[in-house]
Amino acid sequence: MISRRALLGTGAATTVAAAALGGAALTHRLDDIARSVGIKPHPEPDPSDSRLLARVAADQNSLLAMVEATAGAHPALSLDRYVSISTSHATAVGVAGSVPDVASPSTDPTTAVSALSSAYAKAARTRAGDAVEAVSPALVRVLASMSAGLFQCADAIKGVR
Amino acid sequence: MTATQALQGWLELEHESVWLFPVIGAQFEQLAERARRSHDAHLRTRDHLLSRLQVLDIEPVPAKLSYAVGSLRTPEQAIRLARRLEQAVAAACLTFAGETSDQDDQKYAVKLLRRAAEAELTWGGRPRAFPGLPSQP
Numbered sequence: 001m002i003s004r005r006a007l008l009g010t011g012a013a014t015t016v017a018a019a020a021l022g023g024a025a026l027t028h029r030l031d032d033i034a035r036s037v038g039i040k041p042h043p044e045p046d047p048s049d050s051r052l053l054a055r056v057a058a059d060q061n062s063l064l065a066m067v068e069a070t071a072g073a074h075p076a077l078s079l080d081r082y083v084s085i086s087t088s089h090a091t092a093v094g095v096a097g098s099v100p101d102v103a104s105p106s107t108d109p110t111t112a113v114s115a116l117s118s119a120y121a122k123a124a125r126t127r128a129g130d131a132v133e134a135v136s137p138a139l140v141r142v143l144a145s146m147s148a149g150l151f152q153c154a155d156a157i158k159g160v161r
Numbered sequence: 162m163t164a165t166q167a168l169q170g171w172l173e174l175e176h177e178s179v180w181l182f183p184v185i186g187a188q189f190e191q192l193a194e195r196a197r198r199s200h201d202a203h204l205r206t207r208d209h210l211l212s213r214l215q216v217l218d219i220e221p222v223p224a225k226l227s228y229a230v231g232s233l234r235t236p237e238q239a240i241r242l243a244r245r246l247e248q249a250v251a252a253a254c255l256t257f258a259g260e261t262s263d264q265d266d267q268k269y270a271v272k273l274l275r276r277a278a279e280a281e282l283t284w285g286g287r288p289r290a291f292p293g294l295p296s297q298p
Binding site: 128138142 | 259260264267268274278281287289290293294
C-alpha cells in the first residue's frame with residue numbers, strides 16, 4: 001500500500017481543494033472510486049454527490065493525518081494496518097494535496113489509542129449517514145462499506161497495545 | 162440485479178445463518194455463547210426481511226433443510242465458516258443498499274452491514290478498508 005506521503009511525492013495526489021469538482025471531474029472521481037473497489041462505474045453523477053464527496057475527502061484526510069501522527073508519535077504501537085486502511089479510504093475519495101492540521105496526539109499511548117478509536121467511531125457514524133445521502137449507487141456502496149470498515153477500526157484498535 | 166433479487170439473496174444468507182450458528186454452538190461448547198448471540202441477531206434480521214417481503218407482496222425464498230458448509234470438525238473450522246458467512250452477509254447488505262431506492266431499506270441495510278462487519282471481528286476477522294466490497298483482502 002502506497003502511503004499518502006509517497007503519493008504526494010509522485011505528484012499523483014488529487015487535491016481536496018477540488019472540492020469544487022466539476023461535472024466531468026466528478027464523473028472521473030466516481031468512476032475511479034467504483035473501479036478501485038470493484039464496482040462497475042455508473043456514469044451519471046449528481047451535483048449533490050460532488051459536495052458530499054468533497055466533504056468526505058476532507059474528513060478522511062483529517063482522519064488519516066491523525067492516524068499517521070499517532071503512528072509517528074508512538075512507533076511501538078502496531079498501527080500499520082490502520083494507516084493502510086485510512087490511506088485506502090483517503091485514496092478512494094481523493095488524497096489531500098497537503099497534510100491537514102491535526103492536534104498532536106497524546107504522549108500517553110492508551111489515551112492516544114482511545115482518541116483514535118473515538119475518531120474512527122465518529123467518522124463511521126458520519127459515513128453511514130453520508131451513504132444514505134448519496135445519489136450514485138456506487139457512492140452509496142463505497143461510503144456504506146467505508147463506514148463498516150471504520151466501525152471495525154474503532155472496535156479493533158482498542159486492542160492495540 | 163434488482164433490489165428484490167438483492168433482498169432475496171440477503172434473505173438466503175440469513176436462512177443459512179439461522180441454521181449454522183446453532184450447529185456451531187451445539188458442537189463446540191467454547192463457541193456456544195458467541196454462536197447464540199450471532200443466531201439471535203440473524204434471527205431478528207431474517208424475520209425483518211421476511212416481513213419486508215410480505216409487505217411488498219413477494220414470495221420469500223424458502224429456507225433449506227440443511228446447508229453444505231463443508232467440514233465442521235474443529236473450532237477453527239467453525240470460526241472460519243462463521244467469519245466467511247458474516248463476510249457474505251456484509252456483501253449482501255451492501256448490494257441491497259446500492260440497489261434499493263427506499264431510504265428506510267437503505268438505512269436498514271447500512272445498519273446491518275455494520276453489524277456484519279463487527280461480527281466478522283468477533284469471529285476472528287481483522288479490520289478491512291471496505292468490508293462487503295469485492296476484491297478486498
